[in-house]
Amino acid sequence: MKHDSVPAMVTPKYHLVTYGCQMNKNDSERIAGLLSGLGFTSTDDEGNADLILLNTCSVRQTAEDRIFGKMKDFIALKAKNPDLIIAVTGCMAGRDKKGEFKERMAPVDLYFPTPEMVKLPRWIAELRPELVNSASLEDDYLKIRPSRVPSAQAFVTIQTGCNKFCTYCVVPYARGLEKNRPAKDILNEVRDLADHGVIEVTLLGQTVNSYRAPDPETFSSRNPYHDHYASLLWEVHEIPGIQKIHWTAPHPNSMTDEVIDALTLQKQVNYLHLPVQAGSNDVLFRMNRKYTREKFLDVIEKVKAKRPGIALGTDIIVGFPGETAEQFEETVSLYRACDFDISYTAQYSPRSGTLGVKLYADDVSREEKRRRWQVLQEVMEETAKRKNQAFVDTVVHVLVDKLENGLASGNTNEMKLCRFAATDPNLVGKIVPVRITQALEWQLNGSMLS
Numbered sequence: 496m497k498h499d500s501v502p503a504m505v506t507p508k509y510h511l512v513t514y515g516c517q518m519n520k521n522d523s524e525r526i527a528g529l530l531s532g533l534g535f536t537s538t539d540d541e542g543n544a545d546l547i548l549l550n551t552c553s554v555r556q557t558a559e560d561r562i563f564g565k566m567k568d569f570i571a572l573k574a575k576n577p578d579l580i581i582a583v584t585g586c587m588a589g590r591d592k593k594g595e596f597k598e599r600m601a602p603v604d605l606y607f608p609t610p611e612m613v614k615l616p617r618w619i620a621e622l623r624p625e626l627v628n629s630a631s632l633e634d635d636y637l638k639i640r641p642s643r644v645p646s647a648q649a650f651v652t653i654q655t656g657c658n659k660f661c662t663y664c665v666v667p668y669a670r671g672l673e674k675n676r677p678a679k680d681i682l683n684e685v686r687d688l689a690d691h692g693v694i695e696v697t698l699l700g701q702t703v704n705s706y707r708a709p710d711p712e713t714f715s716s717r718n719p720y721h722d723h724y725a726s727l728l729w730e731v732h733e734i735p736g737i738q739k740i741h742w743t744a745p746h747p748n749s750m751t752d753e754v755i756d757a758l759t760l761q762k763q764v765n766y767l768h769l770p771v772q773a774g775s776n777d778v779l780f781r782m783n784r785k786y787t788r789e790k791f792l793d794v795i796e797k798v799k800a801k802r803p804g805i806a807l808g809t810d811i812i813v814g815f816p817g818e819t820a821e822q823f824e825e826t827v828s829l830y831r832a833c834d835f836d837i838s839y840t841a842q843y844s845p846r847s848g849t850l851g852v853k854l855y856a857d858d859v860s861r862e863e864k865r866r867r868w869q870v871l872q873e874v875m876e877e878t879a880k881r882k883n884q885a886f887v888d889t890v891v892h893v894l895v896d897k898l899e900n901g902l903a904s905g906n907t908n909e910m911k912l913c914r915f916a917a918t919d920p921n922l923v924g925k926i927v928p929v930r931i932t933q934a935l936e937w938q939l940n941g942s943m944l945s
């Protein structure tokens with residue numbers, strides 16, 4: 496039997512690679528928690544691993560191509576170590592309903608959508624029984640305790656999946672319909688993080704503000720809100736030790752008055768990331784975003800009225816099928832009207848299985864997509880530089896997350912990267928005041944106040 500060939504004291508090793516968004520990173524922390532519960536330790540060297548696991552992303556074709564490109568390496572690794580287990584999870588496995596991707600992944604032993612990670616211990620035990628020291632099984636993967644690198648910042652998933660079916664997006668297929676975690680579990684996790692030194696939490700969900708608690712009775716009778724997401728924010732805000740609250744990504748239609756009001760909670764960062772995707776009503780309709788340009792601008796106006804000076808970020812797709820040059824200009828004018836600090840701009844790429852591919856031809860040329868991206872990039876750089884300039888000679892508060900070569904760095908309350916000279920390693924994980932002396936497009940430089 497295989498397990499006779501492995502010395503009893505050898506600790507099995509896993510090599511876990513994560514692609515894509517923060518949700519995937521948080522899922523990987525759960526996978527790491529699950530594997531360490533089985534007695535595995537992590538290795539950076541895939542040649543030294545008993546289990547290689549890829550947590551994949553499907554948002555762009557390039558992300559998927561990267562995974563297919565790994566298969567050659569895996570064939571070579573398996574030739575050297577036939578007992579090696581190779582596993583693929585995440586969005587590619589989630590949306591591959593017909594098994595077309597799997598067919599191109601010959602060396603892969605385990606292939607499963609994210610929620611099925613709960614079965615990983617059993618599958619590993621079936622393939623390599625000698626590697627598994629216990630088989631404690633959860634039926635809900637969100638109940639698995641994530642294994643995190645110690646830090647003052649942590650991501651907490653409050654919801655998975657999505658019901659919105661934007662026509663360009665694979666998420667509802669890859670991750671399934673929206674599922675919300677019980678508020679009790681979320682708050683217990685945040686309390687536990689605070690007890691372990693975390694001071695900034697980022698709540699994660701595909702449309703985080705559409706959160707509906709399966710257990711609203713968890714909310715305190717003192718909670719001033721009725722909207723479940725605003726209520727959750729208030730409860731997180733009450734947890735001693737937590738100093739900064741951040742969340743991503745909300746949907747404009749779920750920016751209720753109460754959620755907008757919760758932006759004024761004292762621990763809430765002074766930043767809102769609100770994806771708009773396009774500025775033309777025609778394009779928004781074909782994207783199935785279910786709001787108009789006017790409605791989006793109305794939300795932004797309310798946000799700015801409630802929290803003047805808030806920094807704003809967004810996501811934009813350029814070159815969506817049928818987007819004319821004039822319609823793209825509406826995106827540019829909306830960008831200017833909102834005065835966003837930052838945009839994560841993508842050039843449309845058709846994703847198989849989405850409604851966008853079935854309904855519309857990808858009729859904006861690559862060059863034109865690139866041109867539109869460049870136009871927006873220039874507007875963004877000009878806006879960012881102007882807005883950052885306003886911080887010069889002011890004092891910001893920076894949560895230090897890195898100290899290297901005499902330079903400390905971290906984010907301000909507006910989620911802007913700030914750097915300043917420092918040598919004390921104890922600053923990492925602390926919030927410190929910094930006077931800004933220089934503003935660049937993507938960075939503020941300053942000096943720490945004593």
Ligand code: SF4
Nearest residue numbers: 657659660661664666
């Ligand atoms: S809201 Fe739209 S873009 Fe966001 S995850 Fe859901 S379907 Fe995708």
